[in-house]
Amino acid sequence: xxxxxxxxxxxxxxxxxxxxxxxxxxxxxxxxxxxxxxxxxxxxxxxxxxxxxxxxxxxxxxxxxxxxxxxxxxxxxxxxxxxxxxxxxxxxxxxxxxxxxxxxxxxxxxxxxxxxxxxxxxxxxxxxxxxxxxxxxxxxxxxxxxxxxxxxxxxxxxxxxxxxxxxxxxxxxxxxxxxxxxxxxxxxxxxxxxxxxxxxxxxxxxxxxxxxxxxxxxxxxxxxxxxxxxxxxxxxxxxxxxxxxxxxxxxxxxxxxxxxxxxxxxxxxxxxxxxxxxxxxxxxxxxxxxxxxxxxxxxxxxxxxxxxxxxxxxxxxxxxxxxxxxxxxxxxxxxxxxxxxxxxxxxxxxxxxxxxxxxxxxxxxxxxxxxxxxxxxxxxxxxxxxxxxxxxxxxxxxxxxxxxxxxxxxxxxxxxxxxxxxxxxxxxxxxxxxxxxxxxxxxx
Numbered sequence: 332x333x334x335x336x337x338x339x340x341x342x343x344x345x346x347x348x349x350x351x352x353x354x355x356x357x358x359x360x361x362x363x364x365x366x367x368x369x370x371x372x373x374x375x376x377x378x379x380x381x382x383x384x385x386x387x388x389x390x391x392x393x394x395x396x397x398x399x400x401x402x403x404x405x406x407x408x409x410x411x412x413x414x415x416x417x418x419x420x421x422x423x424x425x426x427x428x429x430x431x432x433x434x435x436x437x438x439x440x441x442x443x444x445x446x447x448x449x450x451x452x453x454x455x456x457x458x459x460x461x462x463x464x465x466x467x468x469x470x471x472x473x474x475x476x477x478x479x480x481x482x483x484x485x486x487x488x489x490x491x492x493x494x495x496x497x498x499x500x501x502x503x504x505x506x507x508x509x510x511x512x513x514x515x516x517x518x519x520x521x522x523x524x525x526x527x528x529x530x531x532x533x534x535x536x537x538x539x540x541x542x543x544x545x546x547x548x549x550x551x552x553x554x555x556x557x558x559x560x561x562x563x564x565x566x567x568x569x570x571x572x573x574x575x576x577x578x579x580x581x582x583x584x585x586x587x588x589x590x591x592x593x594x595x596x597x598x599x600x601x602x603x604x605x606x607x608x609x610x611x612x613x614x615x616x617x618x619x620x621x622x623x624x625x626x627x628x629x630x631x632x633x634x635x636x637x638x639x640x641x642x643x644x645x646x647x648x649x650x651x652x653x654x655x656x657x658x659x660x661x662x663x664x665x666x667x668x669x670x671x672x673x674x675x676x677x678x679x680x681x682x683x684x685x686x687x688x689x690x691x692x693x694x695x696x697x698x699x700x701x702x703x704x705x706x707x708x709x710x711x712x713x714x715x716x717x718x719x720x721x722x723x724x725x726x727x728x729x730x731x732x733x734x735x736x737x738x739x740x741x742x743x744x745x746x747x748x749x750x751x752x753x754x755x756x757x758x759x760x761x762x763x764x765x766x767x768x769x770x771x772x773x774x775x
Contacts, residue, residue: 355389355390355392355436355445355447356371356388356389356434356448357387357388357390358373358385358387359386362374362375362386363454363543363544367450367486367495368486368488368495370433370448370449371448371449372449372450372452372497373385373449373450373451373452374452374454374484374543375451375452375453375454376454376543376545376546377454377455377482379455379457380457380482382453382455383428383429383430383431384428384429384453385427385428385429385430385431385453386425386426386427386428386429387425387426387429387434387436387449387451388423388424388425389401389423389425389436389447390422390423391421391422391423391438391440392438392440392443392445393440393443394422395422395440395441395442396420396422397421397422397438398416398418398419398438398439398440399416399417399421399424399436399437399438400413400415400417400436400437400439401414401415401416401424401434401435401436402414402434402435402436402437403432403433403435404432404433404434404435404487406432406487406492409489409492411435414434424436429451429453430451430453431451431452431453431485432450432451433448433449433451433486433487433489434448434449434450434451435447450486452482452484452486453482454481454482454541455481455482455545455547456479456480456481456482456504456539456541456545456546456547457479457480457481457547458477458478458479458537458539458547458549460476460477460478461475461476461477461478461537461549461551462475462476462477462551463475463476463553463554465643465644468553468554468556468644469556469645469647470556470557470645470647470648471524471526472524472526473522473523473526473553473556474520474521474523475508475516475520475521475522475523475535475551476520477506477519477520477537478519479519479547481504483496484496484497484498485497502542504519504539504540504541505517505539505540505541506518506519506537506538506539507537507539507540508521508523508536508537509536509537510527510533510534510535510536515535519539523535523553526555526556526557527555527557528555528559528582528583528649529555529582529583530555530582532552532553532554532555533552533554533555534550534551534552534553535551535552535553536549536550537549537550537551556640556644556647557583557647558583558584558638558639558640558647558648558649559581559582559583559584559638560636560637560649560650560651561579561580561582561636562577562579562581562634562636563577563578563580564576564577564578564634564659565578567657568659568660568661568662569660569661569662570661570662570689571626571629571662571689571748572625572626572627572714573626573659573662574623574625575623575624575625575659576621576623577623577624577634579620579621579636581638581649584639584640584649585639585641586618586638586639586641587618587619587620587636587637587638587639588617588636588637588638589618589619589622589635589636590613590616590635590636590637591614591615591616591632591634592613592632592633592634592635593612593632594628594629594630594631594661595630595631595632595633595658596630596631596750597630597750598610598612626659627714628661628748628749628750629661629663629689629747629749629750630661630749630750631658631660631661632658632659632661633653633657633658633659634653634659635651635652635653636650637649637650637651661689661748662688663747663749664687664688664689664690664745664749664760664762665686665687665688665689666685666686666687666688666690666693666743666745666764667685667686667687668683668685668686668741668743668764668768669683669684670766670769671768671769671770672684672727672768672769672770673770673771673772673773674726674727674733674734674770674772675772681726681727682724682725682726682727683723683724683725683727684722684723684724685722685724685743686721686722687713687722687745689747689748689749690745690746690747691711691712691713691745691748692710692711692712692713692745693709693710693713693722693743693744693745693746694743694744694745695707695708695709695722695724695725695741695742696741696742697739697740697768698739698741698742699737699739699740700737700738705729705734706725708722708725710722727770733772734770735770736770736771736772737769738767738769738770739767739768739770740765740766740768741764741765741766741767742763742764743764743765744762745761745762745763745764746759746760746761747759747760747761747762
């Protein structure tokens with residue numbers, strides 16, 4: 332019996348194309364592609380286990396408009412079921428929001444029929460646990476514990492019904508912990524040693540990435556257990572009595588301890604006396620948050636601040652010294668006496684002004700050329716810089732009458748607010764200054 336030409340034409344019309352390894356089914360640019368068990372597989376990054384984000388596009392194999400019929404493989408029955416049919420002729424067909432599964436498309440351009448097949452795998456990663464246990468957080472470090480789950484990415488063999496994972500068992504997930512933009516750890520459950528002092532919770536961000544470059548990102552807050560000491564002081568130098576205000580700019584602390592050291596000279600003398608042995612260097616300790624201290628003795632001083640953060644797992648401390656080589660400098664004692672004054676009522680240089688610095692007391696006596704005492708002035712317990720910088724000790728009068736122009740002799744006995752280093756007896760410096768003063772009354 333001869334073949335029917337019509338039947339032969341129908342056989343020629345339907346030609347099945349190869350299913351795997353073809354470019355006729357594609358996915359959006361950037362989608363991961365992998366051949367699994369000889370099946371083309373596209374891996375899409377989903378945000379969670381239930382999200383279906385798969386997208387497949389089939390293109391006419393001949394370049395002519397065609398009709399596309401999509402089917403989905405049911406691994407339970409091992410049967411393809413209708414999914415979507417496009418009746419109008421077109422060059423391409425795209426299906427979206429695809430769940431995991433195998434998808435087959437039949438393309439008929441009126442001359443030939445081509446069949447293609449590909450797997451869609453919605454890949455997700457979820458961090459199911461992330462915590463910083465209080466018992467694993469202390470003054471030196473803290474531990475982050477984290478766990479995750481991920482999609483199995485199973486591909487079913489349409490012939491045997493067996494399944495194979497698209498994942499590479501030898502490819503570990505990449506874990507990266509960031510604090511801000513800084514990478515601080517590269518393991519899932521790291522120990523962090525570079526601790527941050529903060530009054531507010533410090534966020535740490537985990538970026539978890541698999542071999543298909545799908546990423547899960549979560550943040551966890553670290554409640555800092557450590558303080559950070561910081562302070563400034565003003566002024567940094569001046570004459571005694573020098574009142575210095577300390578401003579506490581520390582972070583994350585509960586209490587403070589200010590250590591005020593003895594002046595550098597006394598410490599050096601004590602070290603010499605003990606041949607470099609242990610020296611009690613602390614003068615006193617204050618616990619005020621922002622103390623104000625009056626330095627009554629000349630010298631160079633340093634201060635140390637210790638802040639404390641109290642925690643259930645143990646208190647944490649931070650210590651800050653002044654910058655090495657810097658001091659709070661309290662000026663040594665000084666007397667300056669002019670050699671001329673003009674008490675003529677013109678408002679300029681009408682009184683004998685003596686300038687002083689860092690004094691406890693001062694006694695001024697003025698004599699005429701024959702040694703007779705014509706004026707005396709004294710002051711003790713000098714504590715105010717505003718008053719003591721200049722002293723109007725004589726207005727040029729003797730017993731209410733104008734003193735005669737001429738040369739006068741003075742002696743000034745004073746006690747400074749610095750230790751007498753010449754005698755090294757631990758007492759304040761006592762000195763006497765002597766000299767001549769010229770009194771003129773001519774007006775300009």
